[in-house]
Amino acid sequence: MNGADALRRLPAVDALLGEAQARALCAQYGRSATLAALRDSLQQARNELRAGDGPEPTRKSLLERAAAQLARRFLPGLRPVINASGVILHTNLGRAPLAPAAIQAMAEVGGRYSTLEYDLERGARGSRLKHCEDVLCELTGAEAALVVNNNAAALVLLLATLAQGREVIISRGQLIEIGGGFRVPEVMAGAGARLVEVGTTNRTRRSDYERAIGPDTALLMRAHASNFRMSGFTAEVPLDELAQLARERGLLLVDDLGSGALLDTDAFGLLHEPTVMESLAAGADLVAFSGDKLAGGPQAGIIVGRAEPLAALKRHPLARALRADKLCLAGLSATLDLWLRGQALTQIPIWRMIAREAQELRSVAETWSQRLGGEVLAGESAVGGGSLPGATLPTWTLALEVAQPDALLAQLRAAQPPVIARIAGGRVLLDPRTVLPDEEQDLLAALEQALRS
Numbered sequence: 001m002n003g004a005d006a007l008r009r010l011p012a013v014d015a016l017l018g019e020a021q022a023r024a025l026c027a028q029y030g031r032s033a034t035l036a037a038l039r040d041s042l043q044q045a046r047n048e049l050r051a052g053d054g055p056e057p058t059r060k061s062l063l064e065r066a067a068a069q070l071a072r073r074f075l076p077g078l079r080p081v082i083n084a085s086g087v088i089l090h091t092n093l094g095r096a097p098l099a100p101a102a103i104q105a106m107a108e109v110g111g112r113y114s115t116l117e118y119d120l121e122r123g124a125r126g127s128r129l130k131h132c133e134d135v136l137c138e139l140t141g142a143e144a145a146l147v148v149n150n151n152a153a154a155l156v157l158l159l160a161t162l163a164q165g166r167e168v169i170i171s172r173g174q175l176i177e178i179g180g181g182f183r184v185p186e187v188m189a190g191a192g193a194r195l196v197e198v199g200t201t202n203r204t205r206r207s208d209y210e211r212a213i214g215p216d217t218a219l220l221m222r223a224h225a226s227n228f229r230m231s232g233f234t235a236e237v238p239l240d241e242l243a244q245l246a247r248e249r250g251l252l253l254v255d256d257l258g259s260g261a262l263l264d265t266d267a268f269g270l271l272h273e274p275t276v277m278e279s280l281a282a283g284a285d286l287v288a289f290s291g292d293k294l295a296g297g298p299q300a301g302i303i304v305g306r307a308e309p310l311a312a313l314k315r316h317p318l319a320r321a322l323r324a325d326k327l328c329l330a331g332l333s334a335t336l337d338l339w340l341r342g343q344a345l346t347q348i349p350i351w352r353m354i355a356r357e358a359q360e361l362r363s364v365a366e367t368w369s370q371r372l373g374g375e376v377l378a379g380e381s382a383v384g385g386g387s388l389p390g391a392t393l394p395t396w397t398l399a400l401e402v403a404q405p406d407a408l409l410a411q412l413r414a415a416q417p418p419v420i421a422r423i424a425g426g427r428v429l430l431d432p433r434t435v436l437p438d439e440e441q442d443l444l445a446a447l448e449q450a451l452r453s
């Protein structure tokens with residue numbers, strides 16, 4: 001083949017643009033992006049011809065290359081992945097996948113006008129705060145509730161409203177970092193509250209709190225150590241004792257629960273995670289937790305507790321800045337309805353995952369292994385996401401022995417949809433627990449392709 005002739009025979013970009021496929025690309029991606037992709041495709045062809053590699057490009061191959069580039073270019077950066085890591089609340093993978101009812105509520109409210117701040121009975125302005133408040137109160141027994149953007153925002157609002165320029169007493173064992181640089185002492189400083197640390201890292205007694213209380217004390221705070229666990233020579237003051245002390249001294253007690261369990265986790269062979277109801281029953285005035293950890297809903301910060309301090313929070317100017325949007329409120333109230341109706345374990349994906357029996361997971365892993373080879377191994381899934389520190393559930397994984405496990409992981413990440421797996425003991429492990437039923441075929445196809453190449 002004569003390279004110079006082939007170069008001359010390359011079509012002009014305008015000629016390519018006249019092709020039916022190019023017109024379809026223009027309709028799909030816009031004219032300017034399509035034009036840029038066609039120019040790139042032609043340039044690549046020129047480079048290849050000059051280098052003397054490959055056959056002479058056809059119009060079809062030039063258009064196909066442009067189409068592939070456009071498809072890549074317009075692939076959303078934020079898009080679904082298949083989580084085969086076995087980490088249920090995977091912070092980097094978006095924590096809790098939503099229940100179908102929550103997705104439906106978000107789609108309905110998002111695509112139309114809604115009653116976000118409209119009172120249908122009175123035909124006048126209503127409050128967005130109502131939508132989740134009633135169900136939260138019914139569910140937890142709290143007097144009042146407030147939903148904001150996330151639990152970090154809940155804590156900022158809480159501290160700015162109730163403790164600005166004043167002191168907050170917290171045990172040294174609870175000065176936690178949640179991840180992503182979110183640290184309790186820094187949140188306090190940001191909200192203008194003065195942190196008073198009491199006790200030691202491993203032991204804090206009631207008398208430590210008593211001694212620290214002074215005229216500037218606004219509240220006592222407990223932060224649940226949600227992503228680590230202390231063991232050995234440790235002591236914390238139980239929440240009900242802290243509540244008693246707060247009451248005696250006319251202070252408020254705030255409990256940052258983090259994960260926000262709404263049921264007893266012991267039933268699943270997990271460690272006991274303090275529930276929102278237990279915190280309220282123990283006497284916490286306000287309890288803060290995330291909407292997208294163990295509650296299994298959209299990203300949100302939920303504060304439940306006594307009406308009087310919550311009313312102050314709702315009035316604070318920051319409440320406006322930190323408020324939840326309509327999609328969050330729609331998704332969260334649909335999720336909370338599932339809790340209220342007793343359908344959480346069957347309808348909320350993370351709870352279905354937590355509740356899946358090891359035997360069932362074993363048979364899933366075995367069907368995978370029949371198609372792909374590999375070995376079915378007993379392993380552990382993690383609840384993750386700053387919930388139930390150290391809590392794992394027995395599972396069965398498909399273990400693939402390959403020469404380059406890192407390369408296989410990278411290939412799986414490049415699949416469409418991407419698959420996230422992990423490596424242990426030099427093997428690539430796939431845990432069925434976190435793979436949604438409708439993702440299995442895509443997962444197997446991605447694996448088959450990756451193992452072939």
Ligand SMILES: *Cc1c(COP(=O)(O)O)cnc(C)c1O
Pocket residue numbers: 150151152153178182223224225226227256257258259289290291300301385386387
């Ligand atoms: C996760 C967590 C937070 C932060 O919650 P976000 O919803 O991620 O903002 C705060 N406190 C505790 C104890 C947590 O576990």
